[in-house]
Amino acid sequence: MKKAAFASCLGGGAAGALVLFFLDPVHTPIYPVCAFHRLTGLDCPGCGSLRALHALLHGHPVTALHDNLLLVISLPIFAWLGFRFASSQIQGRPMETIRPIWLWLYLAAWLAFGVLRNLPFQPFASFAP
């Protein structure tokens, strides 16, 4: 059962990457619009994530960093967590837990990024997608 869930996660991720590769978020209206941005006009920490992933899939890391800096620099962390999850599933053992301090620090980084990217002066204004 766990291997089926793991395979489903991999398949879902690959399907999502294919959709994102072929359908540009800037020109394709199938993607959800950020409710926070729509309501406030401000960029949340996740704004620009789809555009950043699309740019990365097309080999444009500088554009990706401009669209969502924190997401792009977080991708190695997500890859490491995915590797840990996959190895635990393959070996049939439970995944080791992450210390809460790391989750709190990551949450604090996201919140700080969300505030800083909306400041109207440089260098923070260049973090806005």
Ligand SMILES: [Zn+2]
């Ligand atoms: Zn947003």
